[in-house]
Amino acid sequence: MLLAGGFAQALTPMNLLFALIGVFLGTAVGILPGIGPALTVALLLPVTFKLDPGGSLIMFAGIYYGGMYGGSTTAILLNTPGEAASVVTALEGNKMARQGRGGPALATAAIGSFVAGLVATIGIAFLAPVIVKVAVKFGPWDYFALMMIAFVTVSATFGNSPLKGLTSLALGLWLGLMGIDGLTGQARLTFGVPELLDGIEVTTLAVGLFAIGEALMVVSMHKTNAEKPMAIKGSIWMSLEDWKRSWKPWLRGAAIGFPIGGLPAGGAEVPTFLSYNLERKLCRDKNAFGNGAIEGVAGPEAANNASAAGTMVPLLTLGLPTSATAAVMLAGFQQYNIQPGPLLFVQHAQLVWTLIASLFIANAMLLVLNLPMIGLWVRLLKIPTPWLYAGILVFAAMGTIAANPSVVELIILVLFGIAGFLMRRYDYPVAPAVVGLILGPMADLQLRRALQISLGDPMVFLNHWSSATMLAIAFIALVAPFVFKGLSRFQAEED
């Protein structure tokens, strides 16, 4: 019933127009090489600032889905996946494009994303109220423990070494300390700079680390890489054979992606890898994979989209972002004065269901808009690299000073850009820093609330079975990679 109300709200002509603009902009920016969905959302956030809350939310949903889809187009046509979750898509998708089957590859990615998005959004609509029922009973200790799980899994799943992932997370936590403490008014780590009193903007960190850092990284080695976009030859439509081979991977991908995205485990790349491996095992023709198998595009793309929708479950119901994209989206919600969490469903039920309805609409709009416009998107890929990155930098700087017009903000942006460059160069993941910045202060708040209730007794976290269990999970997830690494070295020495 509430969902119907949400649709009624979202389906006005004006809001449909906002959704259309959002999907268009999201795809256009997301398609640019090196720009993943997190950065797309961060870059386009200023566009939505001055709209009414409903309209901006709807445009926002469109940007989000558009950015997701744009990433897969880059992976297929250019073989330069903008984010970890598109790496698998590039494996078979680029092979297909090289054989002149880029059209069907893009089509199966688009339709698969639509199917998976539809399944997953229905999942959100059903699952969210259930989780909210549980979440309203959560104490501060439970939230704190949940955030510990998110911290550990986000930094352990990204990148190749837990030490590097945790270091990136610690950078985010450190930045999260900056500014005035909400409970006591105490300034932390502001070094006497008044602009730092408000704390670090998540979007500034995301744009600096992702956009400026990526641009510096690309320019530092621009002589070594030169990928040309694949021309699309032949029909862009899928044949009957393609449909037959695609529909099962779509559904399987959605079934794998949604639950994993919903866990506070972060990272959409895990379900895409799982889906790829599953499809390869199930494929009858053993030679198909590695030579442009459409199943290898259909499954992972569906899994990617479903898991991205899955991250909306902890984000909306618990206020817990478990990926960089979700962290940036949370920052967006806060711009519109919306604080996700169980209370949101109770107090602003209409708004939540409008958002969920907009996700449906944006998803459908994506399909209608993108298949006929593939030609235009391909042309975007042909923008010469110098102009492309120059344009990205201008837009990134504009977004940052529009949100907060000050030189200090620009300098901070450039510093984050340098940090992002160095982190990329030495193989440190950047996403945990973004999650750390937004979750750190929240964890601090819950920790102190819990200790306030227990009159300073830290045992409060272990006396509740729920938080004790979650802390144990977080601890195991933290220690396991180091232990297993040690074990494997031990075995290696035995041999």
Next chain:
Amino acid sequence: MAEVAPGGHQRWALDRPKLVTGIILLAFAAVTAYDAYSMSFRSAYGLNPNTASYLVAGILAILGIGHFISAARPSEGAAVVEADWKAVGMMGLALASLIACVYFGAGFIAGSTLLFAFTARAFGRKAFIVDVIIGFVIAVLIFLLFNKLLTLTLPMGPLERLI
């Protein structure tokens, strides 16, 4: 631990970047701990505003030491690709000129034009004047769209006031 053998063959080559990262992390930890130490507030039940600072300082210190241990270990050490520092420097100039333009009140359009042109040059473009013109057109368009249509505040300069 990590000594270069007199013969010159480096069996225990120290991982320099990791060592530097470790030092930076320890420095951050020290700054954070000092900042927490110098806060003044009325004490309450274990919920002081500096508790989190001390926690983060502790995490940073542990990670710093972790980097030292990891740096001393003979690792496979993924080779870092040689960077084109001239191009990186040109891009630094691009970003610096934007900051300078905003700081000295030359405005958003001038800053963005320079940012665009220098960045394109960093990526190997030679036609500087053409890039300046393209950057200028893009900057004006962005300014019109965001300042006039979406009424966002962008840094104003003499040029912006004319439009």
